[in-house]
Amino acid sequence: AQSVTQLDSQVPVFEEAPVELRCNYSSSVSVYLFWYVQYPNQGLQLLLKYLSGSTLVKGINGFEAEFNKSQTSFHLRKPSVHISDTAEYFCAVIPYSSASKIIFGSGTRLSIRP
Amino acid sequence: GAGVSQSPSNKVTEKGKDVELRCDPISGHTALYWYRQSLGQGLEFLIYFQGNSAPDKSGLPSDRFSAERTGGSVSTLTIQRTQQEDSAVYLCASSLDGFTDTQYFGPGTRLTVL
Numbered sequence: 001a002q003s004v005t006q007l008d009s010q011v012p013v014f015e016e017a018p019v020e021l022r023c024n025y026s027s028s029v030s031v032y033l034f035w036y037v038q039y040p041n042q043g044l045q046l047l048l049k050y051l052s053g054s055t056l057v058k059g060i061n062g063f064e065a066e067f068n069k070s071q072t073s074f075h076l077r078k079p080s081v082h083i084s085d086t087a088e089y090f091c092a093v094i095p096y097s098s099a100s101k102i103i104f105g106s107g108t109r110l111s112i113r114p
Numbered sequence: 115g116a117g118v119s120q121s122p123s124n125k126v127t128e129k130g131k132d133v134e135l136r137c138d139p140i141s142g143h144t145a146l147y148w149y150r151q152s153l154g155q156g157l158e159f160l161i162y163f164q165g166n167s168a169p170d171k172s173g174l175p176s177d178r179f180s181a182e183r184t185g186g187s188v189s190t191l192t193i194q195r196t197q198q199e200d201s202a203v204y205l206c207a208s209s210l211d212g213f214t215d216t217q218y219f220g221p222g223t224r225l226t227v228l
Contacts, residue, residue, distance in 0.1 A: 032214050043219040044157075045219065046217065049216070090157065094213050101170070101172065101173075101213075104158075105156050107155075
């Protein structure tokens with residue numbers, strides 16, 4: 001069975017510092033990969049996604065993620081965070097073999113300190 | 115344009131009662147999804163509608179849960195004989211086509227079962 005692990009439930013970071021939010025998945029088949037963000041009191045929105053092609057994917061708000069097939073990871077990074085990046089971040093996968101099933105991780109709460 | 119809307123925004127009910135949650139997707143989106151977000155947990159996929167095809171109900175947690183989508187647009191998620199463990203935020207999303215398209219989420223319905 002496929003699963004998604006977000007290793008850190010909370011990540012506190014100082015403003016303008018870099019951040020990496022980790023995501024690992026387990027799957028015996030190839031997958032599509034996503035990062036979604038949920039800002040306080042707002043709905044989820046897509047940050048970025050990997051379907052095929054370049055393993056380095058750039059998303060909105062200066063975020064990027066790199067797909068590493070050998071390590072089954074899709075870590076999210078930003079070189080310099082802002083207070084407005086405070087949110088909960090969810091990693092998700094869709095197995096190629098079942099493009100009607102999406103599996104989300106449990107989320108990482110990113111808090112930015114001034 | 116208008117995003118995904120859900121109603122009610124909050125619902126408090128007594129154990130054993132039935133509840134109906136409504137979702138209005140973005141106009142023109144053929145795919146519609148329901149998720150459940152419990153406190154401190156990630157998103158749990160419930161059900162997926164694609165056009166006029168039979169829905170993928172594989173994520174529904176029990177036979178007390180059902181959903182329908184009328185005319186390929188509005189969807190209703192019904193929970194019969196609610197239990198306290200059904201308390202959660204129920205999220206609806208829609209996308210132009212299938213799972214690999216960007217999903218646009220509604221604000222959710224917070225269900226509390228007393």
